Amino acid sequence: MLQVQSLSYEIKGRPILRDIDISIQKGEFYAIVGANGAGKTSLLRMLASDLKPAKGEILFKGKPLRSYSLKELAYARAFLHQSNSMAMAFTVEEVVRMGRYHLKASQEQHNVAIAECMRICEVEHVGDRKIQQLSGGEQQRVHFARVLAQVWDQKDVLLLLDEPVASMDIQFQHQTLAIAKALTAVGFSVVAILHELNLVAQYADRVLMLKSGRKWWEGAPIEVLKPENIYAIFGVQTKVSTDMATLTPSVQTCTVHYSAAKFNSNYKHELAMELKEKYENYKKDNPKARIYDCAKALKVSEAQLLLTQLSDDVVLLKDDIWAILQELPRLGHVMALTRNDACVHERKGTYPTPSNEGHVVLFHNDDIDLRVFIQNWAYAFAVKVKDLLSIQFFDTAGLAVHKVYLTKDSNPIAVYEELVNSYRAADQTYFTINVPAVLSDISIPDTEIAVDSFQSDWLNMKDSHEFFGILRKYSLQRTQALRLAPSGFAEQLPLERFTEILNQASEQDVPVMVFVSNKGCIQIHSGLITKLVTMENWFNVLDPQFNLHLNMDAIDQIWQVRKPSTDGDVNALEVYDKQGNLIVQLFGKRKPGIPELESWRSLLQGQKV
Template sequence: METTLSSLKEKYEAARVENPKARIRDIARLLGSSEAQLLATGIGETVTLLEGDFREFLKEVNTMGRVMALTRNDDCVHERKGVYNNVSFDSPHVGLVLDPDIDLRLFMMGWKYGFAVNENDRFSFQFFDKSGEAVHKIYLTDDSNKEAYEALKAKYTAADQQLEITTEAYPPTPAEKPDSEIDVAGFQEGWRNITDTHQFFGILKKFGVSRTQGLRLAPEGFVQEVSNEAVETVLQKASETKAPIMIFVGNRGCIQIHTGEVNRLVRTGPWFNVLDPDLNVHLRTEAIAKTYVVKKPSEAGIVTALEVFDKNGELIIQLFGKRKPGIPELESWREVVKTVADF
């Protein structure tokens, strides 16, 4: 193990010299490794391995005060500043952080490894799934309590800092059933009878339909495929009109949500960015393969979303109008959506 770790460390350091602007996630792909394994090469120097119940850890993050939460997938990064208030778990695996600023849905079965990291005096806690991919990161800001960070790090430091970081790939996504094997009429009826948008996943599961297949088989008037530039158009319009929106970005272990306005929008190469004081979103638009405007019924009327997918049918980002359960969708959001869809 020592030799393997030492060899990986050398390769990682060489790759960083050759690719000074590359992120650790990209270097991991380049080396056929994982981000967690590359990070582990710094244990004993800039990295400390954590252990314990990460649910309890999350309940103590508020001691650090204002921090920056980061959740990402391959093609979108969501960074939001705030305090981790109101952390709760309905079951051993599913939890929430419910605060106007830090708003998370937690799927703890996806959390395997945790580290405390010092990147040139930029301090963070970083969590990874069994495949070694990052599920969530928490960075200190200038307003954070550094003493609380150190206390939390000490409390959850693993006794064995030599633990081997092993990774396990997820099984491939099952192939879609042919449309001819789907009870399309039943699926469409189920969609029309949704009373809460959270029921949608259950409808997909019940009829054995993938998400993008479900959008293709939707009842008439509920889905419209739109241009892959629609997400930029919608964000621009929301910015111009000051329409409060919700931005969802997630992975297997966490979904992170921003609710509020977006203001400063900037294009940098392949990335389209929201660069506001408390919110940064970085979207790799060249990865977008399909974009849909999707309508779902609720007790308070229709809820409209912009859903953006990659070539594998994985959700990259979702946009909604700002809303609360039981309250009708904002007309300002519907006006924004009209810039890309005509139904």
């Protein structure tokens, strides 16, 4: 019935739709879903020949859609627009009759079609009323009757519906879609934009998910309506169950909770007291819980919890992050901590003087080796818990990016206190951190990747750092890139290989580099690892100057990855969670200009060094 080939659309050079390929069969109910602004209506209007594509082709019944005249299209396709407001006071029957104006038929035929369409849409009882006197849902049913009247006598029609049930109650939502579904059984093809995913599951044969103008997923509802897909498109958490008798999925959205103080500053004190009480109660019930665990349980950020504790022991510092970072060497021998949701990296030493390279701040000596993405850092606190003193940094969402703890070998406490007093923020009152919108993964389906070009770029890398640019160029997730890597350059390993390799590195004195990162910081340990201890689900390195704590339950994939460089190939062991986030990354110890250790390569190949 309809083939769409490499279809793109843009407005004043801004892409709205990009490279859409779909095929819609005769007798099929095809649903289009996506967030506001995804390009759904633009796509439907191009299928209706209302808009002209920037490139690509639409074939309708085997002929280019652009070759049809308006009169021919009036017989072969009908389009229910999203908005159908009318300025003039037509009666309901007059509006429905408008769908027949292009047809040459007897008055009796017109009357029968109009009566049947009004009856099935249940608007015949308001036929003599002005359309402006009806509710929004009733008006939508009138316009649906008009569209049906347009093609009531035709065969093999393309019926295009843009949010046809948006204003209707539950009864007429189902009734309207049931009418459209019934027409597919007699040869109509229906393309409908819908927002209610359970209606999609019940009535659609196939579903197209659009995201940012791209075809994201396509398939039967049971294939497409999955929690991870729904979250990627709409940013909402859902639970999806399936009726195994009909293979119909059912989508239940998780409740979103707000406090008035989140969007109204008049209530911030009440919010602070409420959160402080919850925090204190949780710590009382869970005395061993760290602030990270408390924040996760209370579904807030660590920084938000610290704001409820502002006092002599918890001090909000000025937002001059770069100036504070330059003061860290004054503290002397400290412990640097960087973590993500599954791994904690702790390294003792003295901070060197940092260098600001614009896109990254570097700390680099034999002990403290950091890559700081300072544009993501927003808040700093001085925190005292019993005798433990620290400077803690958080990103714009209030998530911890890096912490610095004093040790028994640090410089005198007076140096720390002087730093805190110098950078103490003037306002020490509670406020709500406005969490920025989280952008979901920007990767695109494997089928839309220029795999040959991507693999060529991989093979032509001169430095492993070029990998990040390649990911951005092709809009790839890391694990997606590993799946599509050139043959022999990425191999997924059994999960047990991680601990095997680390134990062998320890036993055989193979020096390694251990990278742990979050969105604001990468922390690196270079050297030997000696004392390895497993405690329940945690794998630990417990050396005097370096500690690592890895939650083994969070690991979903382990990859051995090979990247070219001017110093020869560089091999890494990379560990990922279920969401494809990098947890920890290991290399053989090396420096630019020096080839990779043969002992590390042998270790990865399972050979004794």
